[in-house]
Amino acid sequence: MRIDVVTIFPGYFDALELSLMGKARDRGLIDLHVHDLRDSAHDKHRTVDDTPTGGGAGMVMKPEPWGAALDGILVGAGAGSDAASEAGEQPLAEPAAEPLIIFPSPAGEVFTQAMARELAHEQHLVFGCGRYEGIDQRVFEEYAERGRVRLVSIGDYVLNGGEVASIAMVEAIGRLLPGVVGNPDSLVEESHEAGLLEYPSYTKPAEWRGRRVPDVLLSGNHAAIDAWRHEQSVERTRRVRPDLLGD
Numbered sequence: 001m002r003i004d005v006v007t008i009f010p011g012y013f014d015a016l017e018l019s020l021m022g023k024a025r026d027r028g029l030i031d032l033h034v035h036d037l038r039d040s041a042h043d044k045h046r047t048v049d050d051t052p053t054g055g056g057a058g059m060v061m062k063p064e065p066w067g068a069a070l071d072g073i074l075v076g077a078g079a080g081s082d083a084a085s086e087a088g089e090q091p092l093a094e095p096a097a098e099p100l101i102i103f104p105s106p107a108g109e110v111f112t113q114a115m116a117r118e119l120a121h122e123q124h125l126v127f128g129c130g131r132y133e134g135i136d137q138r139v140f141e142e143y144a145e146r147g148r149v150r151l152v153s154i155g156d157y158v159l160n161g162g163e164v165a166s167i168a169m170v171e172a173i174g175r176l177l178p179g180v181v182g183n184p185d186s187l188v189e190e191s192h193e194a195g196l197l198e199y200p201s202y203t204k205p206a207e208w209r210g211r212r213v214p215d216v217l218l219s220g221n222h223a224a225i226d227a228w229r230h231e232q233s234v235e236r237t238r239r240v241r242p243d244l245l246g247d
Ligand SMILES: Nc1nc2cc(Br)ccc2s1
Pocket: 104, 105, 106, 129, 130, 131, 132, 133, 134, 152, 153, 154, 155, 157, 158, 159, 160, 161, 162, 163, 165
């Protein structure tokens, strides 16, 4: 999977050089490209924001730098117009899959494990990280007309920008790609994977500060263990997230 990120704070994405995401990149499972939006701001001061038209507090991200940055990514991916297609000729190679552009936004659809699974099938994702009071609305309109755009929220709270949300989504999606996590079985019984929260986990020692591991887990009776774990998942979900059960 190719992932492009547009941001005024590229340094945030150094976090994706670590751990599993870093290994996935080293192994070519994820091809990450981070673009500084200011490199697409061609005025003398590399301006990316301006005051809100109609008044109001804060600043809004200007459309021109976003247009230059996203065009550069889309045309580079063969998803925008190019000389061959403009000349009406057949492209030499099969055009690349059309990228999906994701703008993290508190006003977006809520990101879920189901969406992570869905997006893990994409060949090319582009994350546009807004800051300030957001991005000029015409950017969303422009790219929704030319391709696929989704505004996505990672929760009902407001961050200072889309970078942290993008990192969260890249990790949630990236870990589902074949070969990224060592044992794919570990993806099956996680919270939200089957619409339930995961059961509590234990390891050695069998007793710690007078607290024993539940006897069933020491029984070797795997049918009983599976039943206990499912019961624990349902009980935890009903207690903590009854909405997931439709209650
Ligand atoms: N929860 C979220 N808050 C924000 C704030 C900004 Br500014 C941009 C994107 C997001 S996603």
